[in-house]
Amino acid sequence: MSSRTEPLVVFDSVDKVYEGGVKVVDNLNLRVEHGEFLTLIGPSGSGKTTTLMMLAGFEAPTKGIIRFDGAPLNDVPTYKRDFGIVFQNYALFPHMTVAENLAFPLRMRRENKAVIAERVRNTLDMVKLSALSDRMPTQLSGGQQQRVALARALVFSPRMVLMDEPLGALDKQLREHMQLEIKRLHEDLGIAMLYVTHDQSEALTMSDRVAVFEQGKIQQIGSPRDVYSRPSNRFVASFMGENNRLDATVAGISEECVTAHVGQGGVAVRAHAVAGGPAAGEQATLMVRPECIQLFHRDGFENNVEGRVTDVIYHGDHVRLCLSVEGIGALVARRPVVTGEPGFAEGDVLPVSWSARDMHAFTIDPSERTEGNA
Amino acid sequence: MTRIATKVFAWIVLAFLVAPLLAIFPLSFSSGTILTLPVPGYSLQWYEEFFLNDRWLDATRNSFIVGTATMVLATLLGTTAAYGLNMSNFRGKQIVLVLLSMPMVVPLIVTAASMFLAFSAVGLANTLWGLVIAHTIIATPYVVITVLASLQTFDPNLMRGALSLGAPPVTAFREVVLPMILPGVAAGAIFAFATSFDELVIAIFITGPGEFTLPRQMFAGLREFLSPTIAAAAVIMILLSFVLLFVSEAVRRRGEKLVARRANQ
Numbered sequence: 054m055s056s057r058t059e060p061l062v063v064f065d066s067v068d069k070v071y072e073g074g075v076k077v078v079d080n081l082n083l084r085v086e087h088g089e090f091l092t093l094i095g096p097s098g099s100g101k102t103t104t105l106m107m108l109a110g111f112e113a114p115t116k117g118i119i120r121f122d123g124a125p126l127n128d129v130p131t132y133k134r135d136f137g138i139v140f141q142n143y144a145l146f147p148h149m150t151v152a153e154n155l156a157f158p159l160r161m162r163r164e165n166k167a168v169i170a171e172r173v174r175n176t177l178d179m180v181k182l183s184a185l186s187d188r189m190p191t192q193l194s195g196g197q198q199q200r201v202a203l204a205r206a207l208v209f210s211p212r213m214v215l216m217d218e219p220l221g222a223l224d225k226q227l228r229e230h231m232q233l234e235i236k237r238l239h240e241d242l243g244i245a246m247l248y249v250t251h252d253q254s255e256a257l258t259m260s261d262r263v264a265v266f267e268q269g270k271i272q273q274i275g276s277p278r279d280v281y282s283r284p285s286n287r288f289v290a291s292f293m294g295e296n297n298r299l300d301a302t303v304a305g306i307s308e309e310c311v312t313a314h315v316g317q318g319g320v321a322v323r324a325h326a327v328a329g330g331p332a333a334g335e336q337a338t339l340m341v342r343p344e345c346i347q348l349f350h351r352d353g354f355e356n357n358v359e360g361r362v363t364d365v366i367y368h369g370d371h372v373r374l375c376l377s378v379e380g381i382g383a384l385v386a387r388r389p390v391v392t393g394e395p396g397f398a399e400g401d402v403l404p405v406s407w408s409a410r411d412m413h414a415f416t417i418d419p420s421e422r423t424e425g426n427a
Numbered sequence: 428m429t430r431i432a433t434k435v436f437a438w439i440v441l442a443f444l445v446a447p448l449l450a451i452f453p454l455s456f457s458s459g460t461i462l463t464l465p466v467p468g469y470s471l472q473w474y475e476e477f478f479l480n481d482r483w484l485d486a487t488r489n490s491f492i493v494g495t496a497t498m499v500l501a502t503l504l505g506t507t508a509a510y511g512l513n514m515s516n517f518r519g520k521q522i523v524l525v526l527l528s529m530p531m532v533v534p535l536i537v538t539a540a541s542m543f544l545a546f547s548a549v550g551l552a553n554t555l556w557g558l559v560i561a562h563t564i565i566a567t568p569y570v571v572i573t574v575l576a577s578l579q580t581f582d583p584n585l586m587r588g589a590l591s592l593g594a595p596p597v598t599a600f601r602e603v604v605l606p607m608i609l610p611g612v613a614a615g616a617i618f619a620f621a622t623s624f625d626e627l628v629i630a631i632f633i634t635g636p637g638e639f640t641l642p643r644q645m646f647a648g649l650r651e652f653l654s655p656t657i658a659a660a661a662v663i664m665i666l667l668s669f670v671l672l673f674v675s676e677a678v679r680r681r682g683e684k685l686v687a688r689r690a691n692q
Contacts, residue, residue: 111587131590132599144588148606157602158592209593 059123060084061213061245062108067117069103069269077103079269081117085213085247090239092248092256095266096292104266105215105249110134121212132161137206139216143198145190151177151201152186158209176208179238196227203235207242214246220255232258253293257281265289285327287415290340297346297384299339303331303414310355311414313337320380323355324412331416338415343373343387345411348403355409360384362401372397376405448665455658462653473659483660485637486644493555493640494623497562501619504563505570506612510604512571513578514586528572530565535628538565543632553635561633562623569622570615577611610678617675621668 062085069078078100085091093101106112107119110131119126126134146154152173159169177183180200190198199219206214216235220228236259239246250256256263257277264274265288273285284290291298301313304321311324311331324339331337350357360376363383367390374386374397384405388397397403450464458468477483508527512520530538542561543552551557581604589599605612627642634643641664648657 109587109591111590130595131587132593132595134591135593136591138588138591140584140588142582142584144582144584146585146588146603157589157594161593161598205592 061087061089061122062247063118063120064104064107065118065120067104067107067114067119069100069107069112070115077269078107078114081269081271083264083271083274085245088243088245089261090236090246090248090259092250092260092263093266094250094253094256094263094292096251099266100269101249101251101264101266102217105217105247108247109136109138109215135209135212137209137211137214139199139202139206139214139219141218141221143190143202143219145198145201145205147190150187150189151182151193154190154201155205155208158205162209172208176204179207180204180234195223196231199223199231200234203238207238207244211244214244216246216248218250219248220250220252228252228255235259257293265292267292282411283327284340284413287338287340287417290413290415295343295385295387296340297343299341299381301337301339301414303333303335303337305333306330310409311337313339313414315339315381320358320378322381322412323409324414325410326414329416330414336417338417339412340415341407341412343385345407346376346384346386347406348374348386348388348397350404350406353408354406356412357404357406360403360405362397362399362403365397365399376403378405451658451661451665454655455662457655457658459655462655462658473655476654476656477659477663480656482639483644483656486639486641489555489634489638490624490641493558493562494620496559497566497623498616498620500559500563501566501570502612502616505567505615505619506574506608508567509571509574509578510600513575513581514583528568531568535565539629539632542629546633552633553638555634555638558630558633558638558640561629562626563619565626565629566619566622569618570612573611573615573618574608575611577608581607610681613678614675617671617678621671624664624667624671 062083064081064083067078067081067083068076070076077098081100081104083104093104095101103112107114108126110126110129114127121134146157149157155173155176156169159172164172173186174183177186180203182197182200182204185193185197185201190201193201199222202219206216219235220231223231232255235246235248239259248255248259260277262274263277263280265272265280267288273280273289275283280289281293284293290296299315299322301315301319301322304312304314306312306326309326311326312321313324314321322339347354358378358381360378362374363377364375366373366375369390371387371389374388376384376386378384386405453466454462454464455473456469456471457466458470458472459466512524539561542557542564546552546557546561551560585603585607586599589603590596594602625642626640627646630640630643631646634640639647641660645657645660645664648654648660
């Protein structure tokens with residue numbers, strides 16, 4: 054182990070260009086800290102899986118250096134990297150039993166039989182699969198196979214664990230259960246995990262940090278709370294969660310507040326100002342999440358209007374209200390269903406308000422602009 | 428009526444295919460000294476001749492040596508070639524595939540003649556090793572094809588999984604890839620052996636006396652002394668071919684079961 058000041062993994066200006074000139078990873082600089090759970094999230098083709106594949110050693114960077122614990126990793130073959138990898142389709146060896154699958158990495162490390170048996174047993178206990186050690190993988194359910202794959206990636210005490218959409222093939226309930234189980238293993242073992250997914254709820258529930266990828270670049274990296282509630286650009290805001298989106302023209306900027314007119318000279322609304330945001334007179338996209346829209350007027354909220362309910366959609370634990378607001382247009386609000394509270398009906402006219410801190414102002418299509426510069 | 432006609436027709440076709448082959452059986456048990464039907468009486472003399480004559484025994488031994496060596500070489504080359512082709516994607520892959528199957532489509536006499544010329548130049552003509560190399564060239568495509576077929580269902584992530592778990596590439600191939608594609612490899616190996624065991628044209632060009640294989644010895648027997656020993660040899664070859672056929676069928680069924688079991692889950 055080297056000094057703890059150095060991050061565990063460093064991607065230093067890494068490019069990956071595939072045959073045909075498609076640049077899937079573009080000047081990537083990424084650090085994974087010791088013991089952290091870092092999730093790479095993004096749409097397909099955004100470079101998140103390629104990033105994992107380069108760290109795993111299945112793909113070679115076209116340019117740049119990847120370092121692990123301070124040492125360059127580029128020329129180290131996969132089998133010497135000592136990373137536990139969980140694949141989307143599990144990649145369990147179908148001709149070996151569960152126990153033999155787990156013993157494989159230990160056999161490759163020439164451990165003696167007694168050590169192998171003990172570690173296989175302990176690891177199967179850890180994922181609660183001891184009863185199934187003599188089964189063939191094809192005799193297991195999807196969730197069980199997933200846990201075997203996880204156990205096999207952990208049994209040899211790897212230096213790090215990489216997971217490529219490991220829960221993608223499971224149904225929703227099992228997926229949520231496994232999220233908690235993976236999180237528990239991460240906390241118990243204290244091992245660094247790099248996790249690739251396109252499911253935002255997975256990213257938000259499990260991670261210490263989330264890196265949002267698009268077009269081979271990290272658009273934002275930070276804690277789940279940061280990325281969700283303080284998106285740094287329009288892409289991040291719309292990829293993570295739901296949004297009301299308003300086109301507006303910026304009228305003025307004060308300390309932390311942007312004033313903008315919706316559409317052409319519509320109602321003035323206030324939004325949160327950030328560095329690099331739109332300047333006065335520029336076109337902007339304003340975004341506010343449905344759960345941030347309140348249906349009463351509140352002191353201290355900068356935006357107060359009136360809206361007429363055009364539709365009420367029941368979702369069990371919450372309702373979604375489609376509102377029509379004069380001078381703004383359609384807005385969607387999301388309210389929890391609370392017993393004893395009066396419901397909402399179509400045609401109701403309600404006070405509508407939201408804080409400027411919950412409304413983000415972005416320049417028009419930042420991704421297009423970065424494209425233009427590249 | 429039509430059903431009976433279909434049955435009769437089927438039997439006629441079968442008889443057409445098999446009857447000439449069956450004619451050799453009574454001939455091999457002939458008590459006469461020339462190859463004619465009907466046989467004057469029955470005897471095992473030609474089998475005795477086969478098993479006591481050094482020429483026939485040497486030819487049999489040579490056939491097994493060449494067949495086994497061809498099988499080993501062609502299986503090794505064909506399996507690695509198929510795996511490489513399956514795992515990679517490069518420009519000209521189709522051309523390589525066509526080139527690999529060339530020996531199957533080029534007329535054997537052309538292959539044989541060119542090999543004779545080439546091998547003479549490097550001193551491989553008239554040697555068993557020359558014949559092994561020539562047979563390996565024509566047998567390898569069969570292995571490539573059977574192994575490529577069994578790789579169709581192979582999940583490349585298994586190889587990646589094995590590498591990530593600390594297996595060097597050769598070990599990973601042996602422990603994970605090979606068990607999965609074994610039926611294809613075994614079928615290819617049997618094809619390779621059979622190809623060499625049956626082959627005459629190249630053997631005519633490349634082997635001299637002393638290196639004759641069984642088909643070459645039979646050919647010599649036909650031309651030089653029309654002895655019914657060649658009928659006995661033919662029957663022995665037919666029986667060996669049957670054994671190979673059954674082995675390859677058993678391998679194929681085992682492979683099918685394996686695939687079915689995987690697919691059922």
